[in-house]
Amino acid sequence: MKLGDGVEQAIHAVAVLASLPPGSLLSAAALAEFHGVSQSYLLKHMQALSKAGLVETMPGPKGGYRLALAPDRISLLDVVLAVEGPEPAFRCKEIRQKGPDPLPAHRYAKPCQINVAMLRAERAYRAELRAVTIGQLMAQVAADDTDGALAARGCKFFEPHLRQTPSNEN
Incomplete structure (x- = not known):
């Protein structure tokens, strides 16, 4: 099974948004620049994440994105389905x-055993992705960042790019 590049970009974007201080936003341009990816391609996936209710979009020149749910309520499966759609990989x-x-x-009364096996594998794959949340990933990354270099890199880049949610939106 091969997932599109958008899945990786979307998961990383959600993870970055999970690390923002409360009331903060980031533009798609900042997210794309930080990850070295195409802004227009990332925007497509950010719109899918927004449509799925995983991120909120704040419009306007000072707008951007923030998580719509707590990081522990967003699974990897949620992000994959938002970007790739709900259809199984094998059809x-x-x-x-x-x-x-x-x-x-009448010789085909029983389901195709290839399809049965592939759908069983799809269920297992989805169950594994459902079991991992963005919050868990963030905790693992923080535990592995023993010297603080990763956190420092993020802070250095994002501080000048952070935008604040209007006070009545918090």
């Missing part, structure tokens, strides 16, 4: 019933 087209001289339909 059976029942090709076993096609081709020259197919067997009668």
